[in-house]
Amino acid sequence: MEHAGGSYSISLVVLSITMAIAASCISLDMTSRARQSADRRRRSFWLSASAVTMGLGIWSMHFIGMLALRLPFPTTYQLFLTFISLVIAIISSFLAVFVVSRARLSFYCFIFAGVLMGGGISLMHYIGMAAIQSTYTIHYKLLPFIGSILIAIVVSYWALYLTFRLQKPNWLEHNPTGKMTGAVLLGIAISGMHYVGMMATHFAAAPEPAEHMQSVPSGSSTFLTVTLAPDALSLWVGVTIFILIAILIAGAFIDRKLALESAQLSALQFEALYNGNPDLVCTIDLQGRIIQSNYAAGHITGYTAEELLLRTRHDLLPPERFEESERRFEKVSQGIPQTFEMELIHKNGHLVHLNATTIPVLKEKRVAAIMLIAKDITMQKQNEEMFRKSDKLSMAGQLAAGVAHEIRNPLTSIKGFFHLLRRGMGREDIYEVIDAEIDQIDSIITEFLLLANHQPEQYKRINLKELVGHVLTLLQAQANMNNIAIETRTAPDLPYILCDENKIKQVFINMIKNAIESMTGEGTITVDLTRKGDKDVLIRIADEGGGISDELRPKLGEPYYITKVKGTGIGLMVSFKIINEHNGTIEYKHADGAGTTVEVTLPID
CATH class of the missing domain: 3.30.450.20 (PAS domain)
Structure with missing residues (x-):
């Protein structure tokens, strides 16, 4: 049996590969636009244009490659099969780009798209080879035949995977390198499949050329018998290249128009947001x-x-x-x-x-x-200042009314006893009552002055255990008189605090005095000194008195609000103010049994 080979025109080989890469680049770009578009019709347009571009590119590459092959015998191409090969290239391309245009892409999507694209390239090639009409028959070597199909599928998979793996709709816009890599790989898949497939091709002369020619049934369409000469095929390939160029120009025009519309919309949005x-x-x-x-x-x-x-x-x-x-x-x-x-x-x-x-x-x-x-926020600031002034006036009125009320009571007592003294009814117990009432007035004025002092003084590092010890020493006599025991528990390595010693002493004096006065009979007051986390110390004072109801507890610290018979309420308000100045907190809680627990938190130095 006689065999025939051929040689290639290098310039046409280069043109065929360039055509494959250019068509791949245009197609991938259009696919990316389809992924970006939220409009269904525009998305369908870009997918269709991408499929037509890729199909024409695959088809053109194949037949440019065939024209590059110089065979020692004349050939023609059956028009019907040549047309079918183009349709298959377009359909397989559409299916592949449709799969990768989805918003979410899995590993299996890329495999499926690679099989569709690679299979379409291979099917188009071998149908195009079947369209060749000559006195020679075509045979294929098995290994190169299988290798050509694997090249088309595997390289198509990698091209699509590297291009669309990030699954971001606008990724291609900002990563032209990734798009070009995918286009080159897809061009290699098309060209590699073709030229490896041609290595598998074996032309052999038929024993009797007449037997090679297929008879066409009399009723068949003449379209099935029409053939294209290489010159005519060159013309059709040229038309295909022209169509690809036209698609490229149309795509650029549409892209420019869309970009202009987007820029105008952005400008209008910016203008609306700005002005x-x-x-x-x-x-x-x-x-x-x-x-x-x-x-x-x-x-x-x-x-x-x-x-x-x-x-x-x-x-x-x-x-x-x-x-x-x-x-x-x-x-x-x-x-x-x-x-x-x-x-x-x-x-x-x-x-x-x-x-x-x-x-x-x-x-x-x-x-x-x-x-x-x-x-x-000028009006807001003015309103806030007005409210602050109003609050200050209201507070000043409450304080003035409270002080006047609290001072009037002892002054009334003093005035009455002076009348008795003037009448010569002086007794020793009268002097004691007058002295006690004067002390009460002095206490009220002292607390009022403490409230007016806005800035803490003489901050220094203080040993909290020693400070509380001094306070307990001062109040131990009063506790003993009321049959009340005071127990102290101090955590080891208790840190120092930074405070005004006299003011903090005043707070603890008020707290422990309130605890003593809340207990009508004998009992125990517990004072715990511990750390609270890494930045604070906690002083917990628990008594066994009557306790404070949930309704009354939120009012603690208000001026002249008291829960005991004697007192002004200013002492607790001053205590809250002092602790707040030291960046601490005061919180009243129910004790485990009866009574009240007050927790004072102060920051560690």
Whole structure:
């Protein structure tokens, strides 16, 4: 049997590979657009265009490769099978790109898409080979035949996997390297399959050419018998290349149009957010100059947009805010957003209070400008100040009424006893009562003065165990008189605290005196000194008195609110104030049995 071989035109081989890679690149780009699109019709358009482009690319590559092969015998191509090979290339490409265009892609999706794409490339190739009409028959070597199909499937899988593995709709836009890698691999899959498949091809002359020619039934369509000469095939390949170029140009035009529409929409959205915002919005360059401002900025500052243009931030800030502004400006210039309250000087001279946020504007990962968004809170500040003044007046009235009431009672007693003394009815017990009432007045005035003292004094490191020991020494006599025992439990290695010793003593004197006075009979007061975590100490004072109800407990610390017969209520209020000044807390709880437990927390030095 006579065999025939052939040689290749290098220029056409290079053209065929280039065609495969270019078609792959265009197709993958269109597939990426389909993944990005939320519109169903636009998505279908891009998928269809991608499939047609890939199918034409596969088909063109194959027949350019066939034209590159110079055979020693004449050949023609059956038009029907040639057309079928093109349809199969387009359909298999559509199925493959449809699979990888999904939002969520699994490992099996890539395998399935690779089989569809590689199988379509292989099927198109061998149907295209079957379209060859000549006096020679085609035989295939098994190993290269199988190898060509495996190359098409495996390399197609890797091309699609490397291109779409991140599953992000806009990934291809920002990673052209990944898209080009996938296009090159897909081009290799198409070209590699073709040329390895041609290595498997074996042309052998038929013993009797007449037997080779297939008879066509008389009733068959003449379309099945039409053949294309190589020159005509070259023309069709040229038309296909023209169509691919037209698709590329149309895609670029559509892409430009969509990009323009997107840019216009973004500009409209930005304009609406910028100028339609009721809050002050302005853009500041890195030299601190205002380069753009919205309508609300003029309303809030009193300046027109033209007057604000190129003013520096220092032109609008009070001088005492310059240093703070520099610190914040430096941070936001480094890419760190800031949220803070600030003041601006209105054009008329009064202060405008703003709640502001500064956001860095990035260009190529560098801060190019700063956007300031600020809400006018001047009225809110004025209302808060009004409420504070109102609260102060109310508190002053309550204090004045309470002090007047508490002082009037002992003064009335003193006045009455002086009348008795004037009439010569003086007795020793009268002097004792007068002395006790004067002490009561002195106690009220002392507590009132403590309340007026806003700043803690003489902070120093104090041994808490020793401080509580001194307090207990002072109160031990009063406890003994009431048949009350005081037990102290101190945790080992109790740390020092930083405090005003006299004020903290005053707090514990008030707490333990209240505990003693809450118990009508004998009992025990327990004082525990322990650590609370790594940053605090806990002083727990538990008595066995009547306790405090849940309804009354929230009112503790209010001025002149008391739960005992004698007292002013100021002592507990002062205690809350002192502990708050020391960044601590006071909390009242039910004791395990009867009585009340007060827990005082103070920070460790």
